[in-house]
Amino acid sequence: MRLVVLSALLIVVASYAAYGYIESSNLTLDELKQQVGLEPKLVDDRADLLPQADEEYITEYHRMLLRRFDIDYRILTDNNLPNINRFAWERFNDEKVGSESEQGRGLLLVIDPEQNQLRIEVSAGLESVYPDAFVAYLENRQMVPFFNRGRVADGIFATSELIRIRAMEAQEGLEFDPSSIRMSQGAGANATAGIDAGRDTTFTQGKPDVPAADTPEETYRRFFESLANRNGRWDLDIFTPATKQHMKGMISSAAQMDHGVKTYRNCMIEHATYNEERTLAVLAHSLSNRACDPFFLEKGEDGKWRLDLKTVGTALGHTFGNIWYIDYRRYALSGIERYEFGLRHLVFRRPKGEQFEHQGIPYYRSYGMQANYVDEGIRIVRLASDGFMARQGFRQGDLIVQWESELFPHQNYVSRRMSSVRPGLDIHTRVRRGDTYFSKTFKAPPHPPKGEYRFNVTFHSASSAVPQVHYIEPGGLADKLGLQPGDYIVGWQGNEKADGRFIQQTYRQLQPGDELTARVYRDGQVLDLSTQAGEKRKMGQVQ
């Protein structure tokens, strides 16, 4: 009896096991790899299209996409794929593209140079953000123009940029679909790769009929009109000769032009500033949208204004979110120095916590004003009553505003001169004692024996006792208050001993509707100014 039961048990267990074996699927190599924990390569360049440096750069960028937008974007190049659609779909699901991302968002770019095909496969979760039509647009209007010129890495990178921008928009508009399907359902689009096929200007050609205008604003408007018409010519009249040379070698894809038009539709010109001779102009946008670059223009000999895009392109860089900054590495060769007059209303800083090394991110000045202490020279702190300087008539508290030929000298300069000047040489000084100025000339004493002092005086650099206004932004709060460059600030919000730090602190606490008062010293007179504070200008987020 026991035997029968046990053998029956055995048969039951065996049949379950057999059944289970029949039903189970076989593990693929990739699943095994996944289980072992081998990291999938983001860029698999089997057709050897990309140089190593570019491959690494693109991999870095895609890792950033993964970190910020949770999109697992991989690239595969191979030759002679039998059916690129089938291959891309199978590969997508075999490699589990999208597995690196937490929500299963994946993109796969497959390029087959031999068959002249490319395809981007989109995971089910991303179909709402990257519909087929948009992917085809990305491929045909952004990637392929670069490929035609043989610039494969640049094309891939430029498209990754647009993918990132679309992801950003989708995030803000909450367009991402929280789908739980983690594979591809065949979404995506194809295009003919046309690598090295030669420049195709079907979609970016126009007529060279965009003339420079009489005002900078009009030239600016004509430039964006030409972009909207997809006129990608480099020889338009609205560019300076240097800009034409600069743009000759560049590729303007249709998608880039579309994107430019779309971005700058949301940009407002805040200041149009001219230099003294009125030959240069700067159109600066409001910082509420940090993706809006300042535009530099030059007046030609015919009196028309032309865009200096070369300086814009060389001096400025763009970081995440497309926000512009001044790249100090290229500062000297960019020629941005001559346009600095137009950017004085901004102060350039490196934000905390970011790894920017050479970059200046623009911020508005507090109150729209630049005020600083003025270095007035050196103040005598102590002098020996029987020393050389005392014998010349100098007293403690004297302010030496000129030493020899140097006006407002620094303490280091004066001490160097004091130790090196030839004995017997005439030293000319100009001194301020209290409110009176006088000159004093004396002959340099002989070098003293060891252990003794030559001039026998202690001094240090002195700054003005009060902050002085250097620059006022037109239309800013300080302008509204009535301050002018050159004013000495002798009182701020009732504080008679206001210094720079106090002025900054009060700005942070200022609310719309609060009263702002100041007492200034201008041209021998003391003036009391007051105004009401309005809303503070918003600056776009720096990511």
Added chain:
Amino acid sequence: MNSTLSTLLAVAVFLILPLLGGVFLYNNLVNKEEQVFSTWAQVESNYQRRADLIPNLVKTVSAYLEHERSTLQEVTEARRGDGEAIERLIQELQQAHTEIQQATDTSTAPDLADPAFLQSFDRAQNRLGRLVGRLLVTVEDYPNLRASDQMLALQAQLEGTENRINVARLGFNQSVEAFNRSIRVIPGSLMASLGNFKRKAYFKADNGASEAVQVDFQ
């Protein structure tokens, strides 16, 4: 061991365990069949997606032809012939589209065990697909239309839909294979007759049963 334990064990082995096993098998078959139905729904929805794109395609091409006709001063013979051929093509396309719309409206639960049903469905959809393909090919002769962003977007959507259809059909065939296999394997086949599970038909490639689409170009 004593007799009560051995009887209990006997009951368990000869009664309860096979019963549980039977339930397990039955549920598995049910899951597989539902998977077949759900992948079929995917296939149908993708075909519907393509059908929904047709009116837009027709509208774009017709509007362009109208524009051409109204702005062209001299219309050459060849050009006029082309235009008429396209119009005929559009008419056929619209006809096929309406037919398919009517067909899908009337069907409630498709009989997936009947290979004939799948074949006729496949044929009707293929006809529509071929007409769309011919239209897109003839559009290539009109560079202004081909280059427009609208046409690019439409083409991308149509090609994308075709791709999705292929993927869905693959998925459907895979689920049908899994279901058919589990019906015929030894433990499963015993259950299949109990629950009235029938073998499902595959989506086969259209071999020679296709109607060649005649488009006349003079």
